[in-house]
Amino acid sequence: DYMNTLPDMNRLGEYYATNEEYIRKYRFTNAFHPFHGFSMMSCGHIAEMNTSAIYIVGAQEPGIARSMGLxxxxxxxxxxxDAKKKFVGEAPNILALPQTFKLAAVHLCMKDPSQDCMDEYGNHPCCG
Incomplete structure (x- = not known):
């Protein structure tokens, strides 16, 4: 049983990030960047480490989500x-992102914008 978590995959990160053929496809043929999958896994892995459960509601292919532990x-x-019964009781903390996979990327930001990072031009991801 291997290749299920980010640490399992991390040893391949350098290979995919520097493979010339993958980089060429990213630059010239509209492919994902070679490291894209690893960045997606890291988001999921961090969430998995810090939550009791992650629910996907209304999945068209629920077996795929379940195979990833969701x-x-x-x-x-x-x-x-289900979450109240099994994990959080009657006062849960909930992050619901209803349009996450239907619209452009969702950017989660701090209440205090000064706590969010800005690019080298001072642009803040939540301020356009």
Whole structure:
């Protein structure tokens, strides 16, 4: 049993990030950057380390989500009821991103914008 978590995959990161053929495809043929998958895994791995459970509601292919260790439910109310029963009790902390995979990327920012990073031109990701 291997290649299931970011540490398992990390040893291949340098190879994919520097493979000339993958880089050429990224630059000239509209392919994902070779390291894209690793960055996606790191987001999931960090979330997995810091949560009791991650629910995907209304997945078209729930088996894929379940194979990644996520919990799937048909409706938000069903997911919330399950989470209350199994993990969080009656006062859960919830982060719901209803349009995450239907619209442009969601940028989560701090309440205090000074705590978010800015690029070298002073542009803040939440301020356009």
């Amino acid at each position: 919990k799937t439910r048909a409706a938000f109310e069903e997911a919330l009821a």
